Amino acid sequence: MDTDFDVLKVDCPSRVVLQRIGDKWAPLVFQALKGGPLRFSRVRSTIQGVTPKVLTQTLRTLERDGLVRRTVFAEIPPRVEYELTPLGLTLLAPLDAVRTWAEGNAAQILAARDDYDERQAG
Amino acid sequence: MDTDFDVLKVDCPSRVVLQRIGDKWAPLVFQALKGGPLRFSRVRSTIQGVTPKVLTQTLRTLERDGLVRRTVFAEIPPRVEYELTPLGLTLLAPLDAVRTWAEGNAAQILAARDDYDERQAG
DNA sequence: CAGAATCCCACCCGATACTG
DNA sequence: CAGTATCGGGTGGGATTCTG
Numbered sequence: 001m002d003t004d005f006d007v008l009k010v011d012c013p014s015r016v017v018l019q020r021i022g023d024k025w026a027p028l029v030f031q032a033l034k035g036g037p038l039r040f041s042r043v044r045s046t047i048q049g050v051t052p053k054v055l056t057q058t059l060r061t062l063e064r065d066g067l068v069r070r071t072v073f074a075e076i077p078p079r080v081e082y083e084l085t086p087l088g089l090t091l092l093a094p095l096d097a098v099r100t101w102a103e104g105n106a107a108q109i110l111a112a113r114d115d116y117d118e119r120q121a122g
Numbered sequence: 123m124d125t126d127f128d129v130l131k132v133d134c135p136s137r138v139v140l141q142r143i144g145d146k147w148a149p150l151v152f153q154a155l156k157g158g159p160l161r162f163s164r165v166r167s168t169i170q171g172v173t174p175k176v177l178t179q180t181l182r183t184l185e186r187d188g189l190v191r192r193t194v195f196a197e198i199p200p201r202v203e204y205e206l207t208p209l210g211l212t213l214l215a216p217l218d219a220v221r222t223w224a225e226g227n228a229a230q231i232l233a234a235r236d237d238y239d240e241r242q243a244g
Numbered sequence: 245c246a247g248a249a250t251c252c253c254a255c256c257c258g259a260t261a262c263t264g
Numbered sequence: 265c266a267g268t269a270t271c272g273g274g275t276g277g278g279a280t281t282c283t284g
Binding site for chain 2 (some may be wrong): 005006007008009010011012013014015016017018019020021022023024027028031032046047048049063064065066067087090091093094095097098099100101102103104105106107108109110111112113115116117
């Protein structure tokens with residue numbers, strides 16, 4: 001077998017990994033960094049609506065998980081670049097599939113919701 | 123074009139969809155239901171660690187989003203079955219890719235964390 | 245069997261302001 | 265520029281108990 005992990009099992013580490021994927025900003029960071037290294041401010045402007053604090057948190061966690069590399073350049077003014085690691089790059093495809101699905105089916109989902117809500121109210 | 127949605131934009135509906143996909147239990151429900159219809163208690167026992175309340179919440183939301191169908195049989199004792207809708211089935215593949223990735227790379231992630239934490243402490 | 249009701253808390257996230 | 269510090273709120277999730 002390739003793996004002993006099973007998301008359906010309690011305390012399986014893969015669940016923690018799933019969690020990370022499923023947090024609010026992490027997938028957007030991947031989307032932002034898929035084109036190559038980006039400076040902090042650039043990441044921030046790419047991902048609309050994210051605050052510096054939360055973005056930093058997200059990037060730190062992804063760095064800790066070995067998915068993002070943080071590079072500091074000793075310059076004035078300071079420059080810090082973020083990029084996906086080799087491991088992070090392998091996650092790009094699966095994540096992209098989900099994102100594509102989300103973008104492609106958002107309308108249907110919203111319609112289904114209206115349907116459901118209307119049936120509840122009516 | 124196929125879609126006007128872009129996850130990087132604020133208030134884009136696809137973000138909401140991503141959120142849903144990324145909540146704690148929804149992906150596990152998909153994994154549990156991928157084999158076909160299942161009764162509530164069966165879903166519950168398949169997804170280790172989920173409480174009835176949270177499972178109900180999750181199933182309701184997925185039902186509202188048109189991803190899961192809930193069927194009630196008028197029997198004693200009560201029987202309720204859950205299954206993926208056609209729309210839900212189309213999400214199965216992308217989700218499976220992520221799950222497979224999570225299960226396959228959980229070990230590496232954990233190792234990266236230990237590395238990172240050690241470097242912080244040391 | 246399939247849940248509903250209730251209570252509760254951790255934590256995730258956001259707004260704002262400040263700094264090397 | 266690239267963050268940190270601080271405070272606060274909302275909510276997703278959990279434990280427990282009860283019911284048609």
